[in-house]
Amino acid sequence: MKNKLSRTEAKEKIEDFFKGIKSQSPKEIKKIKKLAMSYNISLKELRKKFCRKCFNPFSGREKIRIKKRVKSTTCQKCRYITRWKVG
């Protein structure tokens, strides 16, 4: 498989994708993550928009807890808890 996109184009594609992530399927999210990885693009903040385990997009209704500067989000689908540092 050859990559037709330039790195900038890939980045734009990823950013666009994440704007409408709530209506995306886990399959598509996996794909876009692969794309980002193949271009060595770090998702940074965008990684927080979906579950690390089942790749389901977070709807915004998840249980979010902040404790000792660690924010955790519980996935509504698989109950996996995604944690990241804040501040």
Ligand SMILES: [Zn+2]
């Ligand atoms: Zn999940």
